[in-house]
Amino acid sequence: MRLYLSSYRFGAAMGRLVDLVGAGARIAVVSNALDLISEESRRAYARNVHDPLADLAERGFAPFDLDLRDYFGRPDALDQALEGVGMVWAVGGNAFLLRRAMAQSGLDAILARRLARDDLVYGGWSAGACVAGASLRGIDLMDEPEAVAEGYDPAPIYDGLGLVDFVIVPHFASDHPEAEAADVAAAWLANHGLAHRTLRDGEALVLRDGRLEVVGEV
Known part of the structure; x- marks a missing residue:
């Protein structure tokens, strides 16, 4: 299993992500x-502040937008859409909304299967990192669990993907609007x-060959 779980955007060690995924990957x-x-x-925001697709393209990857709402209730179609894809990268936002989207589209099961085969890398930042953890308990002090967009199931999911056996708390001790909430979440946990x-x-956090390490330490 290979993971790249960042607190904010791609972090300070994007070269490690390139090594993990391989140049030119979709x-x-x-x-x-x-x-x-x-x-x-x-x-x-993408035009004026941060565009992950542009950043990935600059690193020689072939990124594309994957809207999980297009696959709600259609896991087989999503599995086909991910053929030949080297990495799934989930951006920040509301972790509970993202976790619902993964469940309703079947991405959670697809990731479990393909990560076990080691033919796919999972990565993400903030919410994208949080959902990889054992649970979203404590993250409800940072994100609104009941937040629902159109087409989403109303009930929040507190189980993480379980790709690591702990809760991930991003933005801790950082110059970020959620830093205070991260401190509260870490204390609660x-x-x-x-x-x-x-x-x-x-x-x-980078996981490769069973070894977990923190990169880009500040």
Whole structure:
């Protein structure tokens, strides 16, 4: 299994992501954590602030947008759409919305199967990293669990994908609007004896060949 789980965007060690995935790979960029935000606002943000597809293309990858809403209730179609894809990259936003999208499209089961075969890399930042953890308990102190966009099931999912056996808390001790909430979440998890790892912006967790390490440490 190969993972690249970042606190903020691609972190400070994107070269490690390139090594992990392989040059020229097709990358499916999942932005469903942002489905509460209007398409116009999302396009403006990509144009003026950060465009993950452009950043990945500059690194020699072949990225494309993968909207999981197109595959709700159609896991076989999603499985086919991911043929030949080397990485799924999930951007930040609302972790609970993203987790629902993964469940309703069947991406969670597809990832489990393909990561076990090691023919796909999973990566993401903020919400995209959080959903990889054992649980989203504590993350409800950072994101709104009940947030629902059109077409989504109303009930929040607190189980993570279980790709790592702890909760991931991004934006910890960082210059980020959610840093204070991250501190509260980490304290809550510690008080309840729940295994967790905090990440500062710039840092990422990399898993390869059974070895987990923090890269881009600041």
